[in-house]
Amino acid sequence: MREFGYQRASDVPGAVALLGAEPEARYLGGGTNLVDLMKAGVERPGLLIDIRELPLDRIETTEDGGLRIGATVTNSDLAAHPEVRRRYPALAQAVLAGASGQLRNMATVGGNLLQRTRCGYFTDMSKPCNKRVPGSGCPAIAGEHHNHAILGASGHCVAVHPSDMAVALAAFDAVVTYETADGAGELPLAEFYLPVGDTPHLETALPPGALITGLTLPPAPAAAMSRYRKVRERASYAFALGSVAAALDVHDGVVRDVRLAFGAVASRPWRAREAERMLTGGPASAEAFAAAADAELTAAEALPGNAYKVTLIRNLAVAVLSELADLPDTTEGTPR
Template sequence: MREFAYDRAVDVSGALALLDADPGARFLGGGTNLVDLMKAGVERPARLVDVRELPLDGIEVTADGGLRIGATVTNSDLAAHPEVRRRYPALAQAVLAGASGQLRNMATVGGNLLQRTRCGYFTDVTKPCNKRVPGSGCPAIEGEHHNHAILGASQHCVAIHPSDMGVALTAFDAVVSYETADGPGTLPLADFYLPVGETPHRETALPPGALITGVTLPPAAVAARSRYRKVRERASYAFAIGSIAAALDIRDGVVGDVRLAFGAVASRPWRATAAERVLTGAPADAETFAAAADAELAAAKPLPHNAYKVTLMRNLVVAVLTELAEEAAR
């Protein structure tokens, strides 16, 4: 591991100043992803600015009935918070599905949003990777890609985003708040992650030097009846091969409101807008649920070894929406 300097920030302005003074610096939250990448030689910061002690660890109900979540809130505290569990249960379920208890105790909300892909070619510095070394190629396309993207990929990168939490936040229209030396700003999570396109190394729309300060969830009555379902290759802690965050409101047998987002299928959490359009105003039955899944997955472009994800995601959509519909009918 490359030698690095270490500073602990005590306030947001101080953290920004430390980063601004050293172009090779990086912010450090829980370190559950960044430190691993440093050990592998993927990340080589000259300085770490520890932001864990910043006063950004609160969760509060907003005046309009949403939630504001601080960037340094740990994943464990997020999943256990009573208002998260009551208002956005799929978010709590996603966080609990995302990692071991030890990792959840360290990982932060801001860091979770910025975690990088677990593609084996990205984490192996002896291999080419456009995300790590732009222009070097994407060996996953012809190589090992059974858990890679089926939606929104390009010839330059087929890696997936690993976050479970991000999938639930995407379903509920979360907005990311940040600070820069020029002042505060916000980004809807729908715009936070950049399309992979020809520049897979550019992952977010955050301005240079920005520090994530929190995430706001707008009020959404439909979110109170929501679920996160994750499929993985083993029952213990593992990254998803496919996941879904879903919320469903049914009135007189018809879908009144719905939220859907997919995980482990694209370079970013995937909002299933085509499926939502099919569902809204349609009968809440298995036929409609399957048609919605087919509408979203019509854009899928699987590789030879990950075509199973199309069937997997179709089955997930139907199963989870059916469960939510049955609960609503009780």
């Protein structure tokens, strides 16, 4: 590991100033992803700026009935917070589905948003990777890609975003707040992650030197009836093969509001806008859920080793929506 400096920030402007003075610096929250990447040689910061003691560790109710979550709130505290569990249960479930208890005790909300792909080629310094070295190639396309993207990928990168938390945040229209030397700003999560295109090394729309200070969840009555379900290769700590965050408001058998997002299928959390459009105002039936999921997945471009994800996500979406609508789960054996 390269030698690096360490400095603890005492306030937000001071943290931003420290990064501005050292272009090779990185903010350090829980370090659960950054330190691993430093050990692998993927990240080589000259300075770590410890932000854990900044006053960004609170969860507060907003005036309009939403929630404001500080960037240094730990994943464990986020999942355990009573207002998160009551108003946005899928978010608590998503956080608890990610990592291990020990990691959740260290990992922070801001760091979770910025965690990088777990693609094996990205973390293997002996292999080319367009995320790590732009223009070097993407060996996953012809190589090992069973857990890679089926939506929104490109010929330059097929890696997926690993966060469970971000999938639920995408379903609930979260807004990321940040601070720069020029002042405060915000980004809807829908705009926070950049499309892969031909620049997969550019992952977020954060301005240079920006420090994430937190995120805001707008009020969403449907979110109180929400679920997060994750499929993985083992029951213990493992990244998703596919996941679904869903919220559903049904009245007299008609869908009044629906939120749907997919995880582990793209380089960013995938908000299923077409499926939502089809379902809103229509019947809350397993047939309607299946038709909407199929319509969303018409954009899928699977590789030979990950085509199973199309069926997996389709059936998972139907199962979660059916559960929320109190319908029997009929996905077993359903043909694609």
